[in-house]
Amino acid sequence: MSNRDTLFAAPINKLGDWTFDEQVAEVFPDMIQRSVPGYSNIISMIGMLAERFVRPKTHIYDLGCSLGAATLSVRRNIQVDGCHIIAVDNSPAMVERCRRHIDAFRAATPVDVIEADIRDVEIQNASMVVLNFTLQFLEPDDRQRLLNRIYRGMLPGGILVLSEKFSFEDHQIGELLFDMHHDFKRANGYSELEISQKRSMLENVMRTDSVEAHKTRLHQAGFNHAEIWFQCFNFGSLIAVKEESDS
Numbered sequence: 710m711s712n713r714d715t716l717f718a719a720p721i722n723k724l725g726d727w728t729f730d731e732q733v734a735e736v737f738p739d740m741i742q743r744s745v746p747g748y749s750n751i752i753s754m755i756g757m758l759a760e761r762f763v764r765p766k767t768h769i770y771d772l773g774c775s776l777g778a779a780t781l782s783v784r785r786n787i788q789v790d791g792c793h794i795i796a797v798d799n800s801p802a803m804v805e806r807c808r809r810h811i812d813a814f815r816a817a818t819p820v821d822v823i824e825a826d827i828r829d830v831e832i833q834n835a836s837m838v839v840l841n842f843t844l845q846f847l848e849p850d851d852r853q854r855l856l857n858r859i860y861r862g863m864l865p866g867g868i869l870v871l872s873e874k875f876s877f878e879d880h881q882i883g884e885l886l887f888d889m890h891h892d893f894k895r896a897n898g899y900s901e902l903e904i905s906q907k908r909s910m911l912e913n914v915m916r917t918d919s920v921e922a923h924k925t926r927l928h929q930a931g932f933n934h935a936e937i938w939f940q941c942f943n944f945g946s947l948i949a950v951k952e953e954s955d956s
């Protein structure tokens with residue numbers, strides 16, 4: 710059982726910027742489950758996508774892996790030989806716990822948990838890359854560059870899973886889905902104070918894009934095929950597939 714997230718339950722004097730520190734890592738499974746509608750579905754389906762797309766003797770990258778939920782789902786579901794999972798995060802607190810999670814289960818596929826900035830990690834021989842709620846934390850200017858590198862390091866027929874919190878070009882729908890997300894958090898036991906303190910901490914560090922902006926970037930990177938496969942309120946996930954004929 711993971712610890713309950715009560716980090717923002719009491720008033721905080723000076724709200725700084727959001728970081729994935731020790732305190733957040735400690736409560737993260739509970740926090741993400743109660744904050745991201747559809748999170749556990751996305752994690753399960755990443756496993757199903759892995760079963761279909763991962764090829765023998767290739768790499769799978771989990772970029773911004775936190776505690777390794779997506780990595781574990783991939784590893785549980787692949788039945789091909791010679792693969793290697795590379796899980797990357799730049800938060801020492803996350804990486805330390807992630808290593809313990811991964812080591813707690815025995816499995817055939819080796820996993821390297823690397824403490825690094827995902828912008829510096831070489832992507833090669835990849836049949837699957839997962840960005841599960843991570844791209845939104847990069848500077849907007851760095852997002853295209855990362856997607857370009859992912860595309861270049863991916864094998865033909867490989868898949869990128871890109872999950873994000875979205876903004877919306879239609880202001881009215883955007884507001885409705887934003888409110889529905891808050892209802893979701895309230896229904897999961899967060900108070901108005903917890904919701905508003907966390908929101909202001911995230912404001913400067915998590916800048917969301919529309920689904921259209923994501924698709925434009927993915928196409929720009931070279932992915933001819935990109936589509937949303939899951940959405941719940943203002944959270945969702947896209948898949949992008951590299952053409953078989955493209956090397």
Ligand SMILES: C[S@@+](CC[C@H](N)C(=O)[O-])C[C@H]1O[C@@H](n2cnc3c(N)ncnc32)[C@H](O)[C@@H]1O
Pocket residue numbers: 729741772773774775776777778779797798799800803825826827828840841842843846847
């Ligand atoms: C919302 S969490 C991701 C959740 C995780 N993928 C999952 O499925 O449970 C975002 C993670 O991205 C990491 N992160 C943010 N920017 C990063 C960067 N530039 N390089 C590496 N990791 C980064 C954070 O430390 C954090 O653990």
Ligand SMILES: O=C(O)C(=O)C[C@]1(C(=O)O)C=C[C@@H](O)C=C1
Pocket residue numbers: 740741744745842873874907911
């Ligand atoms: O918008 C929110 O309330 C969120 O909590 C979003 C979000 C995310 O999408 O990554 C932000 C930080 C936490 O790690 C978990 C979820």
